[in-house]
Amino acid sequence: MKDLQNQLVTWRRDFHKHPELGFMEMRTASIVADQLEKLGFEIQLGREVMHPDFCMGKPDEETTARHIEWAKAHGAVENYLPYFEEGYTGVVGILDTGTPGPTVAFRVDMDALPVYESEDENHFPNQNHFRSVNHNMHACGHDVHTTIGLGLAVLLSESADALRGRIKLIFQPAEEGVRGARSMVEAGVADDVDYFIASHIGLNVPFNHFIASNNGFLASSKIDVAFKGVASHAGGHPEEGKNAMLAAASTILNLHSIPRHSEGATRINVGEIHAGSGRNIIPDSAELKVEIRGATTELNEYMKEYAEKVIEGAAVMHQVEHEITLAGEAISSKGSPELAEIMHQSAENVGLTSEFENNSAAGSEDATYFMEAVQKRGGYATYCIFGTDLAAGHHNEKFDVREDSMMSSVQVLFEAAKSLTSE
Numbered sequence: 001m002k003d004l005q006n007q008l009v010t011w012r013r014d015f016h017k018h019p020e021l022g023f024m025e026m027r028t029a030s031i032v033a034d035q036l037e038k039l040g041f042e043i044q045l046g047r048e049v050m051h052p053d054f055c056m057g058k059p060d061e062e063t064t065a066r067h068i069e070w071a072k073a074h075g076a077v078e079n080y081l082p083y084f085e086e087g088y089t090g091v092v093g094i095l096d097t098g099t100p101g102p103t104v105a106f107r108v109d110m111d112a113l114p115v116y117e118s119e120d121e122n123h124f125p126n127q128n129h130f131r132s133v134n135h136n137m138h139a140c141g142h143d144v145h146t147t148i149g150l151g152l153a154v155l156l157s158e159s160a161d162a163l164r165g166r167i168k169l170i171f172q173p174a175e176e177g178v179r180g181a182r183s184m185v186e187a188g189v190a191d192d193v194d195y196f197i198a199s200h201i202g203l204n205v206p207f208n209h210f211i212a213s214n215n216g217f218l219a220s221s222k223i224d225v226a227f228k229g230v231a232s233h234a235g236g237h238p239e240e241g242k243n244a245m246l247a248a249a250s251t252i253l254n255l256h257s258i259p260r261h262s263e264g265a266t267r268i269n270v271g272e273i274h275a276g277s278g279r280n281i282i283p284d285s286a287e288l289k290v291e292i293r294g295a296t297t298e299l300n301e302y303m304k305e306y307a308e309k310v311i312e313g314a315a316v317m318h319q320v321e322h323e324i325t326l327a328g329e330a331i332s333s334k335g336s337p338e339l340a341e342i343m344h345q346s347a348e349n350v351g352l353t354s355e356f357e358n359n360s361a362a363g364s365e366d367a368t369y370f371m372e373a374v375q376k377r378g379g380y381a382t383y384c385i386f387g388t389d390l391a392a393g394h395h396n397e398k399f400d401v402r403e404d405s406m407m408s409s410v411q412v413l414f415e416a417a418k419s420l421t422s423e
Contacts, residue, residue, distance in 0.1 A: 022179055023173055024059060025089040035150050036091070053186070094168050113138070198365070200214075200386070207405060226287050244286040248314075251270075267293035268303055272289040297331045
């Protein structure tokens with residue numbers, strides 16, 4: 001186990017040092033694919049596991065092409081890059097034992113955030129020379145998640161003779177912004193899955209503690225709004241202009257005035273506005289980035305439909321054109337108690353303090369698409385959390401985790417795999 005612990009640290013620090021944003025995890029995915037293949041897993045890559053029509057908020061071709069060169073220059077395993085060069089960066093590893101049994105899937109995510117990592121001399125990754133080499137950062141622990149997935153692959157490959165059925169390791173791109181899971185579900189990745197387990201590290205759970213079923217995730221829609229008006233001289237001919245910025249401002253005020261719903265929690269936030277080109281010019285364009293959430297998929301849809309009417313009304317009022325783009329979306333979901341009990345027992349077997357269920361309100365997660373797809377087929381699904389001490393909160397420039405949290409996390413998932421597939 002000591003050798004694996006050292007390998008986990010090596011992998012984690014390498015991924016942390018080379019963060020990649022959603023749909024651009026080319027270096028990361030190539031290393032994952034290479035390791036899985038060496039461990040004897042059948043691998044499925046790129047378009048084979050991602051439906052192009054359901055990739056939300058995907059970067060443009062120019063940005064994607066530039067990142068291919070970055071990946072090559074920073075240690076990608078190049079023979080796998082052709083599968084990922086269009087930005088379809090999903091990887092699925094399959095261990096088929098050749099004996100009858102269930103199909104068990106574990107999902108981990110790979111993407112980083114557009115956060116500039118701290119240069120503080122006391123920041124652990126900086127002290128130990130694995131601080132990010134670019135302007136992005138693994139500020140939510142996805143470097144750890146990818147590492148845990150590979151660690152699980154090692155233990156599974158060493159114990160394949162004692163297992164039954166099939167095990168799928170799903171390495172998902174673009175979880176941030178809830179953009180990547182649906183494309184994998186629509187590509188059929190979950191169609192044969194009987195048990196589905198997604199996991200996350202941190203989330204205010206203490207070190208050596210575990211939550212077997214976290215049900216607090218809100219459904220969410222991320223929308224980008226563009227207004228197009230007509231520019232004009234603000235002093236000479238203001239009546240000839242069509243002010244896109246005013247449409248955006250009216251939208252912001254009225255989005256935050258949407259009535260809340262009696263059946264559960266709802267959220268809305270306008271996080272960005274970009275508009276205007278000069279103090280004496282009627283702004284002819286404006287862009288908003290909006291986030292909507294609801295305690296259930298139905299409540300989120302209520303907020304989303306209301307928001308679309310507000311946006312349309314502002315455009316009509318100010319005589320500008322508008323366009324709404326869905327940049328990410330997640331549904332609500334609740335874990336299966338039957339599977340949570342197995343995870344709960346697996347954690348206790350490893351020596352963690354385990355909580356069966358937590359329903360506290362949290363953020364959003366697109367693993368819920370996998371969960372719903374599996375449960376609709378009569379399968380079982382859960383979302384579990386591995387506790388750790390954090391240097392700072394998630395999405396913070398000083399975010400870091402205890403690296404000795406990784407081995408116990410791998411062991412819990414391995415225990416669950418044995419329980420679900422052993423003879």
